[in-house]
Amino acid sequence: MSNPVPSDFWTQPVVPLARALIGASLLVDDVGGMIVETEAYDIDDPASHAFGGPRGRNLVMFGPVAHAYVYKIYGIHWCLNFVGGAHPGSAVLIRAIAPTHGLETMIARRGLPDPRALCSGPGKLAQAMGITKALDGAPLDQPPFQLSLGGLADVVVGPRIGITKAIDQPWRFGLRGSPFVSRAFPKNG
Numbered sequence: 001m002s003n004p005v006p007s008d009f010w011t012q013p014v015v016p017l018a019r020a021l022i023g024a025s026l027l028v029d030d031v032g033g034m035i036v037e038t039e040a041y042d043i044d045d046p047a048s049h050a051f052g053g054p055r056g057r058n059l060v061m062f063g064p065v066a067h068a069y070v071y072k073i074y075g076i077h078w079c080l081n082f083v084g085g086a087h088p089g090s091a092v093l094i095r096a097i098a099p100t101h102g103l104e105t106m107i108a109r110r111g112l113p114d115p116r117a118l119c120s121g122p123g124k125l126a127q128a129m130g131i132t133k134a135l136d137g138a139p140l141d142q143p144p145f146q147l148s149l150g151g152l153a154d155v156v157v158g159p160r161i162g163i164t165k166a167i168d169q170p171w172r173f174g175l176r177g178s179p180f181v182s183r184a185f186p187k188n189g
Helices: 007-011 014-020 056-062 103-110 122-129
Strands: 025-028 031-041 068-073 077-083 091-101 145-148 155-158 172-175
Touching: 007 014, 014 031, 014 091, 025 091, 031 122, 056 068, 056 077, 068 122, 077 122, 091 103, 091 122, 091 172, 103 122
Parallel strands: none
Antiparallel strands: 025 031, 025 145, 031 091, 031 172, 068 077, 077 091, 155 172
8 A cells, every 4th residue: 555545535526436446446454456346336326325315324424524424225235435525415336446466355255266256346245345334434544444545547437326316327437348348338439
């Protein structure tokens, strides 16, 4: 982990923030890898948990930037988001990583030997990395998190996945050619 994240990185608008996280290294208790897929969400976005203002589970999205927002989908899968953006109510969903650290731990947690299947979706990623509600609100610049920025990445863009509102918004970003993304990007992305 050699390229620390400057504090002003987190206050850029959420769409460029989501794009800039592609290629960053993310470890949780020394387990993780390179971020290869993200999605942006903000308060004015009807697909965002923040849409309509602060309440219940989304309160972390309205707190300080550079903190984890962890929630459960479908009642079974935890999802990891990074709070950031130019205004409160914005976050970046970490959709997939290329696993590089703690592979044996990830394989044991997921029960799968194929590295491509370990973290190729937000629920898979959370299970493989041991992310639970206990990390909701945790600062990203302190253990168990280790985050460092990558260099310039060749990024592809496409629509977000698994939402029913604002489905055409091109706020999903991925590392071009990565076999670790959750779903292929459109060819023209």
